[in-house]
Amino acid sequence: MIEVFLVTGMLIATTILICLYRAVFGPGAFNRVAAASVIGTKTVVLVVIVGYIFERPGAFVDIALLYAILNFLGTLIFAKYLERGEVCSA
Amino acid sequence: MFSLDLIVNGVTVALFVIGLFFMFSGAIGFLRFPDFYTRLHATGKCDTLGEILIIVGLIIYDGLSPLSAKLLFLSFFMLLANPAGTHAMMRAAYVTGVRPWKRGEARQ
Numbered sequence: 001m002i003e004v005f006l007v008t009g010m011l012i013a014t015t016i017l018i019c020l021y022r023a024v025f026g027p028g029a030f031n032r033v034a035a036a037s038v039i040g041t042k043t044v045v046l047v048v049i050v051g052y053i054f055e056r057p058g059a060f061v062d063i064a065l066l067y068a069i070l071n072f073l074g075t076l077i078f079a080k081y082l083e084r085g086e087v088c089s090a
Numbered sequence: 091m092f093s094l095d096l097i098v099n100g101v102t103v104a105l106f107v108i109g110l111f112f113m114f115s116g117a118i119g120f121l122r123f124p125d126f127y128t129r130l131h132a133t134g135k136c137d138t139l140g141e142i143l144i145i146v147g148l149i150i151y152d153g154l155s156p157l158s159a160k161l162l163f164l165s166f167f168m169l170l171a172n173p174a175g176t177h178a179m180m181r182a183a184y185v186t187g188v189r190p191w192k193r194g195e196a197r198q
Binding site for chain 1: 099102103106110113114116117118120121126129130133137138140141144145148151152157160161163164167168171172174175176178179181182183185186188198
């Protein structure tokens with residue numbers, strides 16, 4: 001069953017590489033922020049799959065949970081910065 | 091003998107394949123669509139669905155355990171967080187005047 005996790009992890013990594021093109025060549029800041037958010041959500045799944053590859057999923061699911069929340073916050077903060085030009089006005 | 095493990099592993103593999111299909115389609119859509127809104131339109135939905143399918147596959151593989159409860163919470167959180175983040179970015183782009191692509195225009 002571990003081969004299934006390995007193949008799934010590799011395929012998810014290839015989708016991340018596909019999205020990396022937009023992160024590098026994206027015409028504007030918005031495309032790059034979107035690429036960062038998309039790669040973040042894919043990394044969450046990749047971390048959980050790696051946890052199952054190492055046969056110690058308990059630790060990795062917590063990391064995935066934390067990263068999902070952080071990625072969501074990062075997306076919101078980027079959106080706010082791009083919209084208003086500043087994040088926390090004094 | 092047609093053991094239970096075979097069924098569980100089979101369902102998990104099937105869910106992984108479907109989830110990966112949606113992830114690949116989202117990634118290709120993110121690359122090929124002409125402008126920012128359509129790109130985020132593609133990945134906002136396909137990524138969330140692909141991810142939830144893979145995590146539900148892991149929940150089925152894992153059976154009834156506190157770990158699958160955490161995985162269930164993770165998939166539920168992603169169900170809420172991804173569209174909200176996509177909406178925030180789309181709104182930020184729209185407010186700052188990123189014009190949607192129209193037919194016949196050059197790709198952005």
